[in-house]
Amino acid sequence: RELVVVVGTRPEIIKMAPVIRAAEGTFDRYLVHTGQHYDAEMSGAFFEALDLPAPDENLEIGSGTQGEQTADGLVGVERLLLERDPAAAVALGDTNAVLSTALAASKLSTTFGHVEAGLRSFDRSMPEEVNRVVADHVADLSFAPTGQAVANLAEEGVTDGVHETGNTIVDACREHAPLAAERSAVLERFDLEGCYAAATIHRASNTDDPERLRAIMDALDGASAPVVLPAHPRTRGVLDEIGYEPSGSLRLVEPLDYLDFLKLLDAARVVVTDSGGIQEEASILEVPCLTVRPNTERPETVEAGVNELVEPGELGARLDALLTDDDAHDAMTGHPDLYGDGRAGERIVDALAAEFD
Ligand code: UD1
Ligand code: UDP
Incomplete structure (x- = not known):
């Protein structure tokens, strides 16, 4: 019984790790990396930090347009599904790897399991929303992290093969946060003693418009405490192009491995x-979160009051309020259990195995 597991980017490696571990002994695993992320600090570092086996195959699709990445992934995944004839294939989330795997598997009638099914931003201008919708509608098995995700699927008529499992980010975060606390020297490395903020920005809607990106960076640079931002290569590319140099509180650093990032966040x-993923991890680690987007597919964090959607123009004021006002800060903590109990990986593998018993 073989399970083909497809990943393509940093968050998929992190969130699929608990499924890969749980599958051991139940399935023969064939781990495929589409190669969408390829820099060591966006890919290899996570296999090391999470103690994962190296991929059995890398499709090396690399960077490109939405169509190029999806098409190259589709051709590669289809070929290997034909070669291997597995019991099932699984992919996670909303990246182009998910779309490629969903299309390839469903057309070959290979059982396709979508991990992190049912999330919706209801914003079809995001490539990720298109990927989610398509994957959810061709999946044989939908592993929905929350009751809201189950309800979103039901709203679109997807009710067969739906399992509410929790989100594997809880498994990953709970397993690695103590290791991070013990092993990571990231605070010493960046000389962070007192109060500071962590930041990441990479979404196309924030990076494709240089003026919007500049407004976000200026708000971070004007903060009343240090702001450490491990820059995604997409963001670094635009900042280099426009010659952006912070002169205040903002510190642009290289992407961090999972243990260092968890420690920085925690x-x-x-x-x-x-x-x-960071909206989820912030709720788990009880760190107030400001999300620079007009919408989110993680609405439970906003409803629980631990995450706020902000526009670049409001960011500076909200950030300073949370950095300086204890009441404002404390009001945005206290909901670490929105995404389950840390056993999502196990539940997903149990549900997959039950299909073949
Ligand atoms: C992708 C996902 C996004 C996810 C993010 C996680 C899609 C549609 N988008 O966005 O949902 O949140 O991954 O980080 O699948 N680059 C490098 N080195 C790398 C990878 C990328 O330099 O290893 C640069 C390239 O210039 C590339 C750009 O980053 O063109 C964007 O990369 P891409 O994989 O297309 O999209 P992400 O923004 O990473
Ligand atoms: N992350 C990391 N190092 C970094 C930035 C993020 O390990 O420098 C982790 C973070 O803890 C989370 C995941 O990467 O688990 C989120 O990935 P990303 O923001 O790239 O993608 P998204 O979740 O938006 O799809």
Whole structure:
């Protein structure tokens, strides 16, 4: 019984790790990396930090347009599914690897399991929203992290093969936060003693418009405490192009491995982000989160009051309030359990195995 597991980018490696571990002994695993992320600090570093086996195959699709990445991934995944004839294929989240795997598997009638199914921003201008919708509608098995995700699927008529499992980010974060606390020297490396903010920005909607990106960076640079931003290569590319140099509180650093990032996040007073995974991790680690987006597919964090959507123009004032006002800060903590109990990986593998018993 073989399970083909497809990943392509940093967050998929992190969030699929608990599924890969749980599958051991139940399935023969064939791990495929589409190669969408390829820099060591966006890919290889995570296999090391998470103690994962090296991929059995890398499709090396690299960077490109949405169509190029999806098409190259589709051709590669289809070929290997034909070669291997596995019991099932799984992919996670909303990247182009998910779309390629969903299309390849469903057309070959290979059982396709979508991990992190049912999330919706209801914003079809995001490539990720298109990927989610398509994957959810061709999946045989949908592993929905929350009751809201189950309800979103039901709203679109997807009710067969739906399992509410929790999100594997809880498994990953709970397993690695103590290791990070013990092993990571990131605070010493960046000389962070007192109050500081962590930040990440990489979403196309924030980086493709240089003026919007500049406004976000200026708000971070004007903060009343240090702001450490490990820059995604996409963001670094645009900042280099426009010659952006921070002159105040902002410190642009290289992307961090998972243990260093978790430690940076865990000890931060507040996080500013447009990342999906970090909105979840911030709630788990009880770090107030400001999300620089007009919408989110993680609405439970906003409803719980631990995450706020902000526009670049409001960011500076909200950030300073959270950095300086204890009441404002404390009001945005206290909901670490929105995404389950840390056993999502196990549940997903159990549900997959039950299909073949
Ligand atoms: C992709 C996902 C996004 C996810 C993000 C995680 C899609 C549509 N987007 O966005 O949902 O949140 O990954 O980080 O699948 N680059 C490098 N080195 C790398 C990878 C990328 O330099 O190893 C640069 C290239 O210039 C590339 C750009 O970053 O063109 C964007 O990379 P890409 O993989 O296309 O999209 P992400 O923004 O990373
Ligand atoms: N992350 C990391 N190092 C960094 C930035 C992020 O390890 O320098 C981790 C973070 O903890 C989270 C994941 O990467 O688990 C989020 O990835 P990203 O923001 O790239 O993608 P998204 O979640 O938005 O799809």
